[in-house]
Amino acid sequence: xxxISGEIDIQSGPQLRDQLxxxxxxxxxxxxxxxxxxxxxxxxxINVLLATRRRARLEGxxxxxxxxxxxxxxxxxxxxxxxxxxxxxALPEAAAS
Numbered sequence: 771x772x773x774i775s776g777e778i779d780i781q782s783g784p785q786l787r788d789q790l791x792x793x794x795x796x797x798x799x800x801x802x803x804x805x806x807x808x809x810x811x812x813x814x815x816i817n818v819l820l821a822t823r824r825r826a827r828l829e830g831x832x833x834x835x836x837x838x839x840x841x842x843x844x845x846x847x848x849x850x851x852x853x854x855x856x857x858x859x860a861l862p863e864a865a866a867s
Contacts, residue, residue, distance in 0.1 A: 771836065775807030778815030786815075790822045799831020805838040811845050819855060 772793060778786060790801065801822065805811075823833035835855045838846065846855055 771802045773804040777810040779812045780814040783814045783818040787818045799826040799829035801833045803835045805842045808839050808842050
């Protein structure tokens, strides 16, 4: 699991993406993210997650957010990306519908 904390925004996003891609090169294309310590995320941060997920999928892997702070959860919900970034967490909701 990769633990990320602080802000994920237009300034920190490119460096985070490079770090995540480096982790994928060293350890494989299956990434599990712990974003519980993320205090802020904007559209640039969401784009980093989606671009990294796209790369992981091209390499036969995946990217999943396993834990997230309330702020991150809110942004993921507002952008309707629960099924994309948190598929395991979104399954019980879908079953209840």
